Amino acid sequence: MTPPDSGQPLLSLSKVNKSFGAVHVLRNVDLEVRLGRVTAMVGDNGAGKSTLIKAIAGIHAFDSGTYLYEGESVNVTDPKQANALGIEVVYQDLALCDNLDVVHNMFLGRELKKGVVLDEAEMEQRAVTTLAGLSVRTLKSVRQNVASLSGGQRQTVAIARAVLWNSKLVILDEPTAALGVAQTEQVLKLVRRLADNGLAVILISHNMNDVFEVADDIACLYLGQMAAQVHRSDVTHGQVVELITAGRSGDLGLPREPSTAGAVA
């Protein structure tokens, strides 16, 4: 079901760096993301996950390093550029406008127009089609304000907005963090469906159960460095936890510090 990881990756970062003032947040990070696969990005608080996705999405630019997309070097410095490449981010706080309805939120910033007039009918139809394509049946009406939706429904709207644009890479920032058991299950199914539909998905999560349920690859950040990017089938639950907390697990992960390495040798 999941395509092999050979061939050209959709997104390939190598040796990217990002600093905020004196704080060196990302240090020589490598990452590969492929179509049809869910890449889980794990790491402790402050490991640099959010900074990494924000830089991929063009909210901050990388200071240095190469950013290859579909094999081509790109310079993404603006969210619109990322959108044009087919990269969509669903943020943890969802970034929905409570005072607008579902359709308006899904098309926010990229409204369909007839001349200068908004094409409400076309937008509503496409929103309904997209939601149906994701087998979403929990919304009463696409014309209700987002404020009236439950957490799971809001997450669904945010994800539907991300796939509305023939996107190739969808980045989800802790989509299940605030959800109950049943809603978490629904959202994870939705995440799997995205990858099965041929999209590349980056899933940021703190929840190992979620990661092992839907991910194909696991990328583990540790204090701003990429500790390891591995196949889910190659690692155990415990190894991933060790990678998150210590940056290495046996042969996996970051090399030992020279001093400790010497002591062990």
Next chain:
Amino acid sequence: MSATTSAPESVHVDEVDGSLSAGFRDYTARVRGGELGALPAVLALLTLVLIFTVLKGSVFFTTFNFANLITQSATIIVISMGLVFVLLLGEIDLSAGYAAGTAGAVLAVSLTLHGWPVWASLLACIVTGVFIGVFIGVIVARLGIPSFVVTLAMFLGLQGLMLLIIGDGGTIGVADPFILSIMNGNMSPVAGWILCLIVVLSYIGSTYFALMRRKRAGLITQSISVWAVKGIALAVLLGGATFLLNQERSRNPELTSIKGIPYVVIVILVLLVGLTFLLQRTAFGRHVYAVGGNAEAARRAGISVANIRIACFIFCSTLAAVAGILFASKDNSISPSTGGSTTLLYAVGAAVIGGTSLFGGRGKIRDAILGGLVVAVIQNGLPLITDKSGIQFVVTGIVLLVAASVDALSRKRAQSSGRA
């Protein structure tokens, strides 16, 4: 009794969607959920009119006074329309009153003292408004200084600038017949009926075509009967107003005849339709609501929040400049007090009374008209009952406080019922 009260759930299961009663139920559900819309303002307007008619009907409810109300409220309405833009963002513009005064001063000085042609003076007036808006908008949006402080400084600064423009003379008269006719002239009764017909027909036509488009697209639509009721209500309301305004209202008809719709109504109608179209039907308008609802979400959606902010301040000051023209027309002159004292506060009050939220994200252009009429009715009706001007301020203050409470309470209600 208890059996019947527990029954409705099962009774209403297969209600016919799209019927008039369904439309009404839908509306009451929305009102209960905190989506009050124009309801409080309309109720306030009706209550006030009723009170004044009962207490002093012979003077208050005359055709002369009805026309008077329109010209009294026009300046507040136009400034208030501009304020709706900045209030939608959750910002405020305290300088809009003096922006009107300053733009009016530019108009009067260039026209009367420098003898510019009317079109050039009007243009200079509008450009002054645009420039003030750009200045405020850039400082607020780019430097990130709270609009309250920036516009408070502008409130003082523009007051001074206006004095400098007017000079030592004090008051500058405006004698141009075109400008004077805006607030003082009336359309002929026939032209008034034609205008009324055009407005009603275009409302009915445009809403019908919108309805049909949605139907063709296979989307859920408002029922035809609800559409018809709205159309008929508008026709009756506007027809009645046109009829009243077309009556002779001169105290001495043999000497001068005064009848017809004041020209300023056209100005307000054009602004209402144009700006409502801009806010409700274009991407720009959608972005204004988005920035007011959640600026961070708007930014991430690729909307230039700073540009939207600047544009809204430009709209506010430019509309204030339009109000400056109306001031010049109404008073036949511009004086250092034009646009001062309570002008701005009444305009903000009008927007809030009309239903625009001070918290941003909620409000419509029509709120300015409804609220402006409420303010004008108080200003107009109270002096007929009492000659103590203090009472007028107290009553206006109470109405504003009630309106703000309605806003806050409906927000709470909307949050708890999830309709915010």
